[in-house]
Amino acid sequence: MTQEKPLAEKGNRAPAVASRAEASAREGAEPLLRTCDVTVTYDTFEALHKTSLTFEKGQVTALIGPSGCGKSTFLRCLNLMNREIPKCKVGGSIDYHGRDINTRSENLFELRKSIGMVFQQPTPFRKSIRDNILFAPKRHGLVKGKDECDALVEEALRAGALWDEVKDKLDQSAHALSGGQQQRLCIARTLAMHPDVVLFDEPCSALDPISTFSVEETIREIAQTGICAIIVTHNMEQATRVSDRTAFFYVGDMVETGPTKQIFSAPKDQRLQDYLTGRFG
Ligand SMILES: Nc1ncnc2c1ncn2[C@@H]1O[C@H](COP(=O)(O)OP(=O)(O)OP(=O)(O)O)[C@@H](O)[C@H]1O
Numbered sequence: 001m002t003q004e005k006p007l008a009e010k011g012n013r014a015p016a017v018a019s020r021a022e023a024s025a026r027e028g029a030e031p032l033l034r035t036c037d038v039t040v041t042y043d044t045f046e047a048l049h050k051t052s053l054t055f056e057k058g059q060v061t062a063l064i065g066p067s068g069c070g071k072s073t074f075l076r077c078l079n080l081m082n083r084e085i086p087k088c089k090v091g092g093s094i095d096y097h098g099r100d101i102n103t104r105s106e107n108l109f110e111l112r113k114s115i116g117m118v119f120q121q122p123t124p125f126r127k128s129i130r131d132n133i134l135f136a137p138k139r140h141g142l143v144k145g146k147d148e149c150d151a152l153v154e155e156a157l158r159a160g161a162l163w164d165e166v167k168d169k170l171d172q173s174a175h176a177l178s179g180g181q182q183q184r185l186c187i188a189r190t191l192a193m194h195p196d197v198v199l200f201d202e203p204c205s206a207l208d209p210i211s212t213f214s215v216e217e218t219i220r221e222i223a224q225t226g227i228c229a230i231i232v233t234h235n236m237e238q239a240t241r242v243s244d245r246t247a248f249f250y251v252g253d254m255v256e257t258g259p260t261k262q263i264f265s266a267p268k269d270q271r272l273q274d275y276l277t278g279r280f281g
Pocket of ligand 1: 042047065066067068069070071072073074085234
């Protein structure tokens with residue numbers, strides 16, 4: 001991968017969901033997040049070696065590769081979650097809004113406002129649907145008063161493609177929702193913070209095909225509003241359905257990256273060709 005100059009400085013706060021589509025159309029795709037030579041070790045084991053990737057606004061990037069190749073490890077670098085793992089060290093730089101965030105001084109509480117994450121298992125809080133959406137915005141002091149709260153709840157649930165299904169039961173427990181609805185609630189909860197990057201770690205692996213379709217559609221829709229979405233998936237059909245770009249990982253190396261169509265129709269590296277033809281999985 002070629003070395004590039006630092007990204008241009010941009011505002012730290014992402015625009016509201018409603019205005020992102022216009023902003024995205026006006027500005028077109030642009031680099032937002034870039035890793036350079038990111039290496040991760042767990043104690044003495046190097047799980048990821050010198051990984052350099054660039055992610056753009058409004059694009060979905062799929063991270064694919066066989067089990068244990070370092071996809072989730074890489075994803076966790078992007079919001080500095082590996083810091084919470086004892087004896088895990090992350091080297092290299094992670095350039096976000098023109099600054100290297102892979103530093104001890106980075107404020108994680110602030111960073112995770114704008115780089116959200118959705119996990120494999122839906123993880124709604126033991127609270128009402130409304131309170132799931134409002135929990136983080138209230139903690140960060142981003143909303144006050146009933147009208148603002150109601151508007152944000154509706155905006156986030158619409159963006160998570162859940163509003164029509166839950167608008168009449170906002171005070172019911174989130175745990176009463178189906179698995180697919182819970183996952184879309186988790187996406188909506190993330191979107192309530194107006195992130196500009198959302199990380200998805202196998203978001204559909206616990207879901208049935210209909211819920212999977214719905215979550216995939218939601219990922220496409222949020223990317224159309226200008227959000228940069230990065231998804232780890234084992235499912236190659238999912239990668240082709242949902243992503244613009246794909247990066248293939250193999251035994252701790254990012255081996256090949258490019259537009260998804262090209263990766264799947266004209267893979268260059270022999271290991272990627274073997275993976276796509278099912279020689280290993
Ligand atoms: N907390 C940890 N401590 C030690 N080793 C770890 C830890 N997390 C991951 N690893 C190791 O790092 C390597 C990469 O794991 P990672 O989970 O990133 O791979 P992956 O490609 O996401 O795999 P999968 O698709 O199975 O989830 C594996 O060898 C794994 O055992």
